[in-house]
Amino acid sequence: xxxxSVDAINFAYLISVVLFxxxxxxxxxxxxxxxxxxxxAVGMLIAIAATLFEKQIIEYHYIILALVVGSAIGLYLAKTxxxxxxxxxxxxxxxxxxxxxxIVALAEFLRTTAVPSLDVSTTLVLSILVGMVTFTGxxxxxxxxxxxMRSAPxxxxxxxxxxxxxxxxxxxxxxxxxxSPMSNMAFTELIVIFAISSALGILFVIPIGxxxxxxxxxxxxxxxxxxxxxxxxxxxNNVLIVSGALVGASGVILTDIMCKAMNRSVWNVLFGKVGxxxxxxxxxxxxxxxxxxPQDAVAMLDRASSVIIIPGYGxxxxxxxxxxxxMTKLLEKKGIKVRYAIHPVAGRMPGHMNVLLAEANAPxxxxxxxxxxxxxxxxxDIAFIVGAxxxxxxxxxxxxxxxxxxxPILNADQAKTIMVLKRSLKPGFAxxxxxxxxxxxxxxxxxxxxxxxxxxxxxxxxxxxxxxA
Amino acid sequence: MIGExxxxxxxxxxxxxxxxxxxGRVPPLLHTPLMSGSNAISGITIVGSLISAGxxxxxxxxxxxxxxxxxxxxxxxxxxxxxxxxxxxxxxxxDKK
Numbered sequence: 327x328x329x330x331s332v333d334a335i336n337f338a339y340l341i342s343v344v345l346f347x348x349x350x351x352x353x354x355x356x357x358x359x360x361x362x363x364x365x366x367a368v369g370m371l372i373a374i375a376a377t378l379f380e381k382q383i384i385e386y387h388y389i390i391l392a393l394v395v396g397s398a399i400g401l402y403l404a405k406t407x408x409x410x411x412x413x414x415x416x417x418x419x420x421x422x423x424x425x426x427x428x429i430v431a432l433a434e435f436l437r438t439t440a441v442p443s444l445d446v447s448t449t450l451v452l453s454i455l456v457g458m459v460t461f462t463g464x465x466x467x468x469x470x471x472x473x474x475m476r477s478a479p480x481x482x483x484x485x486x487x488x489x490x491x492x493x494x495x496x497x498x499x500x501x502x503x504x505x506s507p508m509s510n511m512a513f514t515e516l517i518v519i520f521a522i523s524s525a526l527g528i529l530f531v532i533p534i535g536x537x538x539x540x541x542x543x544x545x546x547x548x549x550x551x552x553x554x555x556x557x558x559x560x561x562x563n564n565v566l567i568v569s570g571a572l573v574g575a576s577g578v579i580l581t582d583i584m585c586k587a588m589n590r591s592v593w594n595v596l597f598g599k600v601g602x603x604x605x606x607x608x609x610x611x612x613x614x615x616x617x618x619x620p621q622d623a624v625a626m627l628d629r630a631s632s633v634i635i636i637p638g639y640g641x642x643x644x645x646x647x648x649x650x651x652x653m654t655k656l657l658e659k660k661g662i663k664v665r666y667a668i669h670p671v672a673g674r675m676p677g678h679m680n681v682l683l684a685e686a687n688a689p690x691x692x693x694x695x696x697x698x699x700x701x702x703x704x705x706x707d708i709a710f711i712v713g714a715x716x717x718x719x720x721x722x723x724x725x726x727x728x729x730x731x732x733x734p735i736l737n738a739d740q741a742k743t744i745m746v747l748k749r750s751l752k753p754g755f756a757x758x759x760x761x762x763x764x765x766x767x768x769x770x771x772x773x774x775x776x777x778x779x780x781x782x783x784x785x786x787x788x789x790x791x792x793x794x795a
Numbered sequence: 796m797i798g799e800x801x802x803x804x805x806x807x808x809x810x811x812x813x814x815x816x817x818x819g820r821v822p823p824l825l826h827t828p829l830m831s832g833s834n835a836i837s838g839i840t841i842v843g844s845l846i847s848a849g850x851x852x853x854x855x856x857x858x859x860x861x862x863x864x865x866x867x868x869x870x871x872x873x874x875x876x877x878x879x880x881x882x883x884x885x886x887x888x889x890d891k892k
Contacts, residue, residue: 339842342839347813347817349832350814350817350821350829350833350836351817351820353818353821353825353828353832354817354821354822354825355822356822356824356825356882356885359825359828359882359885360879360882360883360885362832363828363832363875363878363879363882364879366832366835367835367875370835370836370838370839370871370875373839373842374841374842377841377845377846380845380846380849382846383845383846383849383850384850385851385857386849388848388849388860388861388864389845389848389849389864391861392848392860392861392862392864392865392868393864393868395865396865396867396868396869396871396872397872399865399868399869399873400868400871400873400876401872401873401876403869403873403877404872404873404874404875404877404880405876405880407877409881412827412831412877412881415831415873416827416830416831416834419834419835419870419873419874420834420837422838422866422867422869422870423834423837423840423866423867423870425863425866426840426841426844426863426864426866426867426870427837427840427843429844429859429860429866430840430843430844430847430859430860432859433844433847433855433856433863434843434847436852436853436855436856436859437846437847437850437853437856445800543830547830547834547837553837554837554839554840555807557840557843559807560843561843562799562803563843564803564806565839565842566839566842566843567803567806567807567810568806568807568810569836569837569839570807570837570839571806571807571808571810571811571814572810572814572817572818573814573833573834573836574811574814575810575813575814575815576814576818576829576830576833577833578815579818579819580826580830583823583826668824670823675826675830676823676826676829677823677824677826677827677828677830678827680824680825680826680885681827681828681881684881684884684885687886689886689887690885690887691887691888692888693824
């Protein structure tokens with residue numbers, strides 16, 4: 327096969343990098359985002375195609391087989407995953423990316439004949455460390471989100487001490503490797519680093535509860551970028567370095583947004599063990615809530631002129647987003663202004679609730695961010711809270727001893743009437759009782775406890791046929 | 796002439812700044828597709844795995860390269876396809892119907 331010069335290949339990489347950047351930039355609007363993604367994919371295609379003409383590549387049978395197998399698996403996953411399962415999907419993809427980077431770094435060590443310089447051997451160790459932590463950590467996150475293992479934090483004694491010791495051990499062995507990368511033991515050292523990093527990834531994610539998975543996935547996303555960039559240093563490959571930097575930046579920004587939305591530091595998410603089972607039984611006085619029937623709710627909605635819907639993950643669990651959108655269409659037909667208020671942590675990953683509602687055909691102009699809509703609640707007739715809890719808990723504003731304290735919330739309590747559709751009075755992930763349920767303006771409409779059945783929304787309290795009649 | 800590593804480091808640092816600038820403008824509405832899409836970009840590591848798998852140095856390095864290509868390709872194809880699937884759903888009112 328003909329081969330291209332190093333310069334020609336690197337020029338192709340430059341085009342790829344430009345296309346990646348333009349693609350990400352086009353993500354800034356839903357109008358251009360789909361095209362942007364396509365440009366980014368074209369950039370990837372160019373990078374792969376150019377690399378196939380690299381003169382070092384002398385045999386193609388492994389490559390072709392691997393490309394076919396990987397594409398088939400990727401295609402299958404992308405076509406079959408449900409929108410509710412998107413966090414698991416992204417976690418798994420992060421894992422594969424990080425794993426690939428670590429393996430490439432290891433293979434490069436075997437292949438290269440030159441003595442690795444200080445920077446190459448250092449980044450090689452870092453690539454394996456970050457890549458394998460991403461790989462195994464992502465699969466633990468995947469298992470927790472997929473329900474393959476319990477999502478509650480798994481904690482044991484000296485957990486953090488063990489993690490720190492393993493990390494130091496890895497860095498120590500790494501230092502030995504960097505000191506004499508051509509010694510007889512060098513490959514063995516890398517294998518040991520590979521193994522300990524894999525264990526670290528597992529140990530690092532198991533103590534983190536299901537509610538914190540959005541931040542963890544964003545962080546692992548950043549890791550997968552860093553791993554790619556480190557591998558780029560090992561290979562002196564610019565396209566890997568720039569792409570890794572872009573992805574790393576994206577992951578860090580998203581982690582930061584998720585942490586801010588929960589008013590937690592990254593440190594607290596990673597080591598705070600929030601989500602342990604809390605004993606709610608002995609919380610003192612029984613407060614009264616006012617129960618309403620679905621018919622009451624319908625009558626109330628009929629008289630409203632503006633409604634803001636606050637969806638939470640409970641909505642997605644019940645797969646009720648489609649029927650909810652049917653409801654909004656009926657309300658709009660009656661001339662009632664309907665919008666959705668989306669809290670940054672609604673759903674199981676950044677932006678997840680928007681995807682779920684888009685799938686149910688809700689037009690994106692109706693999907694409002696918290697800052698955009700929070701001042702409008704006071705002029706709204708009904709705040710319609712469905713399957714959400716912590717994100718509307720007023721305790722976040724003033725109750726200093728609450729885990730929620732300081733978290734930005736939606737001002738649902740400022741609406742003229744608050745309607746809460748819930749399965750039970752159970753507290754949200756934070757384990758904090760929600761006083762909004764006891765507000766005199768609040769209408770509680772309880773539904774049935776079973777979820778994920780076809781008619782769950784009807785069961786949850788709003789009989790659609792009532793409107794259609 | 797500055798060392799090669801330093802040049803690479805410059806590229807890395809500037810890349811991070813570009814990333815922060817570009818990604819900071821993506822609205823929360825699109826954060827999930829942004830994650831899956833940027834995820835696909837991190838599959839760029841496939842470029843390295845192609846050389847490992849095809850250089851014919853040793854069976855072990857070819858096998859490692861093979862595994863790395865499979866992983867990276869799942870990342871690339873899965874990431875771009877699923878992002879496209881999501882973005883297709885984001886429509887305005889008049890586009891719906």
